[in-house]
Amino acid sequence: MARRTGGISRALFEPLLQRMNDIGTPGLLFSGDRMEGRLVNGVASQRLPVGRALYAGRGGNASQIQAALLPE
Numbered sequence: 001m002a003r004r005t006g007g008i009s010r011a012l013f014e015p016l017l018q019r020m021n022d023i024g025t026p027g028l029l030f031s032g033d034r035m036e037g038r039l040v041n042g043v044a045s046q047r048l049p050v051g052r053a054l055y056a057g058r059g060g061n062a063s064q065i066q067a068a069l070l071p072e
Contacts, residue, residue, distance in 0.1 A: 005032030005045050012039075028065070029054040 001020075003011070011017055024041055030053045032045030039045060042060035051069070054062045 005029075005036050005039065007036075008039055009036050024058045026055065026057045028067075029056055029062075030067075 001016075008017075012021060021040075027040035029040055029043060029045045031048040031050075032039075034044050034046050036045060040056040041058060041062075043054060043056035043062045046054070048054070048064075051067050053065050053067055055065050056062050
């Protein structure tokens with residue numbers, strides 16, 4: 001599932017997102033506004049360079065990753 005971070009703190013009350021959060025589904029957080037709060041497994045978004053993301057695993061540990069874009 002992909003979604004913009006803008007307004008996600010309200011969207012977390014939707015049943016699907018709430019369930020994903022309840023079971024601790026790992027996720028990728030690309031660049032976003034830190035003011036939205038902790039979004040995935042207790043990890044907040046932050047401003048990141050293009051192609052970088054935070055992998056938010058279970059337990060709140062996050063590591064930065066590099067995403068690749070393959071030419072068509």
